[in-house]
Amino acid sequence: MLTPKERLKAIFEGQKVDRPVCICPGGMMNMITTDLMDQIQVFLPEAHHDARQMAELAKAVYEQGCFENYGVPFCMTVEAEEMGAKVDMGTKVYEPHVVEYVMDSVSDYEKLTPVDVTKGRAGVVTDAIRILKEETSGVPIVGNLTGPMSTASSVMEPVNFYKELRKKNKQAHDYMDFITDQLIAFGRAQIEAGADIIAISDPSGTGEILGPKFFKEFAVTYLNKLLDGLKKENVGTIVHICGQMHSVYKEINEVHSDVLSFDSVVPMKEARANLKDRVLMGNVSTYAIEFGDPDRVKMLTTSCRRGGADIISPACGLGMKSPLTNVQAILECLTEGV
Amino acid sequence: MAVSKEELLKRLSDGVLEMEEDDVVEAAKEYLEAGYPAFDGIMEGLVDGMNRASELYEAEEYFVTDVLLCSDAMYVGLDVLRPHLPEVSSDAKVKGVIGVVEGDTHDIGKNLVKIMMETAGFEMIDLGRDVELQKFVDVAKEEKVDLVCMSTLMTTTMGGMETVIHLLEEAGIRDQVKVMIGGGPISQKFADKIGADAYTTNAVEAVKCAKKMLNIA
Numbered sequence: 001m002l003t004p005k006e007r008l009k010a011i012f013e014g015q016k017v018d019r020p021v022c023i024c025p026g027g028m029m030n031m032i033t034t035d036l037m038d039q040i041q042v043f044l045p046e047a048h049h050d051a052r053q054m055a056e057l058a059k060a061v062y063e064q065g066c067f068e069n070y071g072v073p074f075c076m077t078v079e080a081e082e083m084g085a086k087v088d089m090g091t092k093v094y095e096p097h098v099v100e101y102v103m104d105s106v107s108d109y110e111k112l113t114p115v116d117v118t119k120g121r122a123g124v125v126t127d128a129i130r131i132l133k134e135e136t137s138g139v140p141i142v143g144n145l146t147g148p149m150s151t152a153s154s155v156m157e158p159v160n161f162y163k164e165l166r167k168k169n170k171q172a173h174d175y176m177d178f179i180t181d182q183l184i185a186f187g188r189a190q191i192e193a194g195a196d197i198i199a200i201s202d203p204s205g206t207g208e209i210l211g212p213k214f215f216k217e218f219a220v221t222y223l224n225k226l227l228d229g230l231k232k233e234n235v236g237t238i239v240h241i242c243g244q245m246h247s248v249y250k251e252i253n254e255v256h257s258d259v260l261s262f263d264s265v266v267p268m269k270e271a272r273a274n275l276k277d278r279v280l281m282g283n284v285s286t287y288a289i290e291f292g293d294p295d296r297v298k299m300l301t302t303s304c305r306r307g308g309a310d311i312i313s314p315a316c317g318l319g320m321k322s323p324l325t326n327v328q329a330i331l332e333c334l335t336e337g338v
Numbered sequence: 339m340a341v342s343k344e345e346l347l348k349r350l351s352d353g354v355l356e357m358e359e360d361d362v363v364e365a366a367k368e369y370l371e372a373g374y375p376a377f378d379g380i381m382e383g384l385v386d387g388m389n390r391a392s393e394l395y396e397a398e399e400y401f402v403t404d405v406l407l408c409s410d411a412m413y414v415g416l417d418v419l420r421p422h423l424p425e426v427s428s429d430a431k432v433k434g435v436i437g438v439v440e441g442d443t444h445d446i447g448k449n450l451v452k453i454m455m456e457t458a459g460f461e462m463i464d465l466g467r468d469v470e471l472q473k474f475v476d477v478a479k480e481e482k483v484d485l486v487c488m489s490t491l492m493t494t495t496m497g498g499m500e501t502v503i504h505l506l507e508e509a510g511i512r513d514q515v516k517v518m519i520g521g522g523p524i525s526q527k528f529a530d531k532i533g534a535d536a537y538t539t540n541a542v543e544a545v546k547c548a549k550k551m552l553n554i555a
Contacts, residue, residue, distance in 0.1 A: 030494075094441040095494055099468070158446060162403045163410065166357075203491075209446060211401030242522065247398055263522070286493045287523055291531075316523065319493040 003138035004068035005196065011279060011310050012197075012236040012258045020305055022312045022331040023281075024061070025199035025238060026071025027144025029261075030317035031061050034092055035324035039064060044320075045089040048075060048096060051127035058132060062139050066327045067313075069197075071142035072128045076201060078121045079146050079186060080154035083112040093320045102155045106164045106175040112155060115182040117189035126193040133194025140197055143190030145183050147202020147239070148222035152179045158204060165214055172218070180222045184229035191235050198230055199238040200257070206241060207248030216251045227256040238281060242316070249274040264315035268307030280308060283315035284330055290319035294329035301333040343374045347383040350415060354387025355394075357407035359414045366418035376422035384415045388457045392542050402446060405541075409453040432552060434485030435477045437465030439502070441495035447521055448489045450541040458545045460485070471498050475505045478515055485548060489521040496523055500532035516551045518544060 002010070002017065010017050024031035037043045040060045047053035058070040075096040081087045086100035103111045115122055125143070132141050146154065152175060153161045165172045187198050205219035219241075227237055240261035245252060252260060253275055261281035262271055268282055284300045285292075304312055312330055346369040353362035362384070369379050391408040394400035400408075436452050438445045445467040452462045463481055465473055478486050486506065488499050499519050506512040516535040519528075529537035536551060538544040548554075 090441070093494065095492070097441070097443050097468070099443070158444075159406060159449060162446070163407055165403060166407060207401075209402040211403065214401070214403060265522070287496075287525065287528065290493060291528075316493060319496075321497070 004062075005138050005140045008068070008140050008197075008311070009236070014279060019334050020310055020312050021068050022334050023069040023140070023142070024067045024071065024313050024318070025069070025142045025144055025197070025201075025240075026058070026074055027146065027199060028076040028150075028201035028203060028317055029144075029199070029240060029314065030074050030095060030320075031067055031071065031314070031327075032057055032074045032320065033318055033322045033324065033327060034320050035322075036060055036064060036066070037092065039324075044074065044092060045096065048073065048089055049121065049124060051124045051131060054124060054128040055131040055135075058128065059136065064324065064328070065331060066324070067331065069140045069142050070132050070136065071144060071199070072132075073121070073125045073144060076146040076150065077154070078125060079115060079151045079183065082115045082120050082122050083155050083182065085155045095317065095320075098154050101157055104156060104160060105171075106156070106161065106168055107171040108156075109175045109178050112178070115186050117186050122186055122189070126189045129190055129193035129195050141195050142197045142199050142238075143187070143193075143195030145187050145190075145198060145200045145226070147200045147205055147219075148176055148180045148183060148226055149205030149219050150202050151183060152176060153204045162209065165210075165218060176218060176222045177225075180225045180229070183226050187226065187230045191230065191232055195235070197236040197238060199240065200226065201240040203240075203242040206243035207245060207251070208243040212248050212251055215248045216254075220251050220254055224254070224256050240281075245271065245274070253278065259311060261311075261313065262315070268304050268309050272308030279310045281311035281313050282309050284312065286314050286316045286318055286322070289314060289326045289330075290322040292326060294325050294332075297326050297329040298333040301330045305334070340372060341368065343369075343372070343378070346372065346374065347379065347386070350379060350383025351387035351390065354384055354408050354411045354415065355390050357404070357411050359411045362411045362415040363418055366415045370419070370422055376419040377424075379419050380416065380423075384412045384419070385457050388412045388453075392454060392457075396540075396542050402450065405450060405453070412457070431459065431461040432485070432554065433461045433463065433481055433483040434487055434548070435463045435465060435474060435481065435483045436487040437469035437474060438467035439488050439490045439495050439498035440468055440471050441498065442490045442492045443467045444491040444521075445489075447491070447541070448487075451487060451489070451520065451544045454541040454545045455487075455548065458549070460548065462487075471501050472505060474502045475509050475511075478506065479509055479511055483515060484552060485518060486515050487518045487520075487544070489519065490524070491522040493523045496521070496528065499534065503533055516548070518548060520544060
């Protein structure tokens, strides 16, 4: 019998295994729900600031039969906050989000504080990974990064950011270089602490917003700079992009990650047909997980599997009010009758 | 030698389509100096350019970043031409309130819808992002709006839309407004479930749908 870690590793390497794994990385792809918090009496938003609590919630995700991985953090605001953005830490049902930007233009990036990976919430995340590494085995630990485009548009007004990709092209590239260097530092710290996998979610760097030209020039370029900067033996990488992909399949195929993940607007069959040789992850509707029932979730899980997903995961962050039974239905569906 | 009206209208339209703010401002000034009516300059010049941009957007030749820059060019042109419009009472315009629901700050889609709606002649009151749910209702009531438009990109916050609909009912104005919703995780099914009047997948569709619901040609 394979451990979850062995099974996932084999899938990352493109080997045939007994069944797909079921993971939810964390970060933007949040997997913490109120049901889960109630079960172990550890709560958000407090756990965003406490490595022990963060690690306990991450453990519960696996122990309660939700997903076959540990993952931290549970939001996509750590990088932006460490660089100076003001973050509302959210509640038991709302995720943290940026409420105040640091700057108005890409050319102002010297106003940003470089990320100190030992301090603040970056330090909490690496400490939580260290705890997971020490106290567990056999289950993959996923460290998460907010993607370069999404981080870049979290410390300044996104509309200005998107416009300046064209209007201040050179400065926009300098800015993206700076942002990507911060992410490389944070990613390396997570790997050093014990992360087996780094998942990068870049929901703001979509083909729908950028179009193929800017998607390639910015999203793909800096994802690859980040991925190449994290290259280290035995560390797997996942990249999650939101939105329709049909205009940018060629470009996304150039991303150097081991695994590609899409949200639920992308039919898995379509992704598989366009990305024949890639390891694909996805994409059970988080709407169905929150508002549907276990049967519906199982039906969607089967459909993802048949569509060609190698790793089954929610298509986005879980709504915090998703019932535990619905969340557990994905993994149940994969282990039934194996 | 005087430049023809058609030529200037084309420059206004092309300037918007090609995102050239300076060209638009220059053409708008020349247009006014030549004594042509501001209204035509807006409708047949700037708005025409924006409509062409939205056609390219629908055809997936233009993307969100392009449309944002086109709208910038349109707005600088409007700043020049608008002061020269004859006075019209604002009651004549169909009004809408628009915002991203509480808990979410993703507003690119909302901004696009607002731009397209304004281009189509709606008066939109923009509440911004992370909008307290009661505010949609308060503004709808005060401003006597015809449309309440809400968006979110997050599953965690979509429930707020249903709350707003309940609050509209409580305020006794649910039947006076059409509720339109959109955003990544939203679907027709969700719209039906919470009792919204319409769900659309993009900004161009939103305009068509709003016009249809309110019987505007």
